[in-house]
Amino acid sequence: MDTPEPAGDTILRIPLKSMGLRSGMALQTRRLVEGASKKEAQFFGAIEGKGVMVGPPGSDATQTGLEEGEVCVVRGFTGQYEFSFLSKVLQTFEKPFAYALLAYPAQVDAKKVRQSMRTKVSWPTQARPAGVAEDTPALDLMLVDISPAGAMVSSPATLGGIGDLVQLGMDVQFEDNPVRLQLTGSICHHNRAAGQDQFFVGLAFKNLSQNDKLVLHYLTQAQVPNA
Incomplete structure (x- = not known):
């Protein structure tokens, strides 16, 4: 952390x-x-x-x-x-x-620009470019860490250029209840270490609702595993 x-x-x-x-x-x-x-x-x-x-x-x-x-x-x-x-x-x-x-x-x-602690996780997550139709196929990737302000994902692709918006979807547990989080993030950085197939993509969350903020705060403070 x-x-x-x-x-x-x-x-x-x-x-x-x-x-x-x-x-x-x-x-x-x-x-x-x-x-x-x-x-x-x-x-x-x-x-x-x-x-x-x-x-x-x-x-x-x-x-x-x-x-x-x-x-x-x-x-x-x-x-x-x-x-x-x-x-x-x-x-x-x-x-x-x-x-x-x-x-x-x-x-x-x-x-x-980093303002929050990051909690290490390993959660299945889906991503697609923001603004596309909901039936657009999503890319399966893995959430690596998360905070109330942003996250990092491990992805087989870059997801876009710096500043592009991405829609993330993930299933989590909030106070023992299943919750589907739909979050918009702006790509801050992406890199691929030598010898690795995966890209590591850093995202800053945008336009969070009050409910999104509440769930993210709970997840990062309680370190609750996802469903």
Whole structure:
């Protein structure tokens, strides 16, 4: 269970190495040129003081969307901090996989956003993109942890891009009564560790009803197993 710490809007200057980035962690990159759009990316690795390797998600990608000599902004979420930094593209590569080598930033701008403890669980859950018809087939996945503010799921797919909304459905026990929870979450981060088939997707709950909040508080405080 995570230890809760105060969250706020204060922007901190933090060394990149203290972010604890893991290979496969989802990022967004955007070239600092007029009309450039955000691109989904992932973190491959970094050598302190030398460079940061980022590339497109998917092993079959062939283009990074970045060009040597350009400056880009990189954004990500660690599960506790939202962070961003500016960097120059030192080189781009296509083999053995597509990635860009960025200049290593001494510090990044970071904002702590985790507000609640997470309770470790292992509950079958279903997910589908928010707003689609209710008869749209749902994806079966596993809830890994949960709090009144968000959750993490283990999924065979990414579920979408950063900021996309997902509808979660799960059966739980609330005071010995079965309850079907239907929750909307915004994707904050997703990553796949090397050698694993599953993606770990972090979600922040949106538009919770008073009943949703009550049930979530009960589940996380009482650590009640699901049905």
